[in-house]
Amino acid sequence: MPDKAIGYAELASGYKFPPATFELSASFVSKYLRAVDGSGDGFVPPLAITACAISAMTKAVPLPPGTIAIHAGQELEFFRPVPIGATIDCHIGVAQKIARGKMSMLVLDIEILDKGKEKVQSGRATIALPT
């Protein structure tokens, strides 16, 4: 996980968060499947992997207390099934930061690699925040 948080005001296009590493253990997958009413198929559900990246992102972007962050959009591409027990590295960067009236839009690029540095997923999240 990123060990040092950056202030929201300091975020700018091109900023890269420190990579976050997750072990996709059987207990994590089991907990995730229970939360989404899902059934397992031997692989980690792709959205469970994305959830790790989103979690890393929410921890890395400290918002002022009381701020509501709304997930406005999500793009994803899946490149390979990921076996349970695998370890992944989540790389997140700021693609755009846009101020629109009383709203701010943060567009984040997400790239997830396995331990062999092979791309597992990539995506883009759009987060809306009142300013």
Next chain:
Amino acid sequence: MLTEIQEGKALGPVVKHITQEKINLYAEASGDFNPIHVDESFAAKTPLGGTIAHGMLSLAYVSEMMTSVFGQSWLSGGKLRAKFKDSARPGDTLTIAGSVLCIDKKSDVSYANCNFECHNQKGETIVTGEAIVKLVNGKK
């Protein structure tokens, strides 16, 4: 079998009931404890008027539907673009459905172009989007 995937094929529906307990479980699993999802007293004081489900929870149901139809092709060649139009809330029943709009063939590879929507019990759109799946070897 993916050979059964044809233009016009209906995807889903997948029907899910949202509860605060499920939202809390999702927060624990994902590590996303944003108070708008899990702190009912905080959320009640915001313009949203109460807690909302994580957008990624609704999207997980979309992925479940896609996996049930396309199997490993979704896991290794799926692409989606989703817009979160409204929030799912505790007590909502979500229905996720879609269809195959067309099959594109490029060389030996076929791609299923799909759309999907997630509605609540009032017919309000929660998530809408498109997905593309690379169909490989005629198998799931």
